[in-house]
Amino acid sequence: MSRRAFPAAILLVVSMIGIVLIGRDTDPAPTPFFSETGGTWMPAVGASGSLTGSWFCPGVPATGEAGVGGSVVVSNRDDAQLVGRYMILTDDGVVADREFSVGPWAQTRIDVDATVPDPTAFASIVVEIDGGGGFVEQIANHPAGNSVAACSNDTSPTWYLADGFTVDGSIDTLVLTNPFDEPVVANLRFSTEERESQPGQFKGFTVLPRTVRTIPIAELGARDEPIIAVSVEATAGRLVVGRAQHYVGGGRLGYDVSLAAPELRDQWWFADGERNDGISETYSIYNPTDDDVEVTVFFGGLPLDAGVEDLDPIVIGPRRVVVFDPYADPTITGPLAGDDAFTPVDGDEAGDDGSGDGEFVDFATAIGEIPLGRHSTVFSTLAQPSIVVERVLTRPAGESVATSVVMGAPPRPDGYVASVWHMGVGPTVATEQALVVYNIDQSDATVTVEAVGPGGPSVVPSLSEIPLAPGSIITIDLVDPDVLGQELIVSSTSRVFVERLLPRGGDLEGRSGSFLLPASN
Structure with a gap:
């Protein structure tokens, strides 16, 4: 060991x-299954405190292709039998609605793609646990690599992603799930290296009741982009948003399915980070608000004599995304925060692809010589919740590389860790x-x-x-x-x-x- x-x-x-x-104020307890919930933390065990515990998974591929599929694992953390039910949703609606049970201190695995009657791009599963005494995670299987993600305790009217990637044909797909009986009406915005846009076809778009809708990012006009940040904001209803990322080039290889962030935060923590030969480590920081935000970066787990210099706050302009590379030479591409030269692009004016002029991503400066080995990282605004941060780590893997993207972990709003x-x-x-x-x-x-x-x-x-x-x-x-x-x-x-x-x-x-x-x- x-x-x-x-x-x-x-x-x-x-x-x-x-x-x-x-x-800040402690989260209110979520209400029963398929009702609106009010939690504001990351997926957590024992968070419901109610008669039922509801879990909403980001979705797994169910195309029927060899090596492609997914499952959901329900863990019973009690000495009594756990009972509940699950629904599997696709773009056709509910394709399975079944009861299940899990023995004391045991697990059960639900094979999602095997349960879906017809091949579909993605299927989502919603799990209700009587008594709330368990927790749920999903496994997405793909020839480019399997991916594990926690399922969410809550739905939300807002969801955010800081890092997307479509270079060299890499495929970035949004997976939107509406588990309720009423339609969801939402607006979608995205930010790339060159623009911020709200494509016309994704203003007031609808996710039908109890269905899954997938949106390939390429449909937004964001092809061959090294960075794509996305916000989904419902004007009616609540939903769950996941992202499936298939990296096939541009220095990244692998497959990842994960939850988006349901809320903006003032802190994002990462336990893992590593500087070593062949490792690429970057952080995407997204500010979807209408104001400038100052973000401070701290590195932990370093030797006392590491000599890492303090970094001036990174100023991120409204609706902008910054790529922070701890090891890169100081390089800035695009206007500084607040630069009047930057003009957001409206989809109605720019056409369906939202294309426009102007550069948009800042590459933040390095902070000195971070020693070889592992480190942790925390990003803080020291202000109101206003950012989302994701880490992209690409490590050597035999004769190739493997890329993994992870959303940071926030403290609970009352400061609990x-x-x-x-x-x-x-x-x-x-x-x-x-x-x-x-x-x-x-x-x-x-x-x-x-x-x-x-x-x-x-x-x-x-x-x-x-x-x-x-x-x-x-x-x-x-x-x-x-x-x-x-x-x-x-x-x-x-x-x-x-x-x-x-x-x-x-x-x-x-x-x-x-x-x-x-x-x-």
């Missing part, structure tokens, strides 16, 4: 802790450095991994009380047979953020990244 720790600068940790403590994280989908084969754990506190801690079996959670002896220094990062190998193919619980004596790096599946080398689900209390 690898237990690699990286000491952090104490002053940096103190600064970040101060950021975390900025809080979990010390317990749940993982229903883990590796089925021995995997080194499968977990990345970042201690945000300035105190020594220990981390323990439990495997959930028929008798409930039990500590894995080889993964018990792993030392975790103040403000440091460790990676944890999942190679013990007791953890393979099992639901896992990662507990720390401090507040932590936890990401997983799972094998892409099949004969593919490389990893697919995603966050575990935090415990809500």
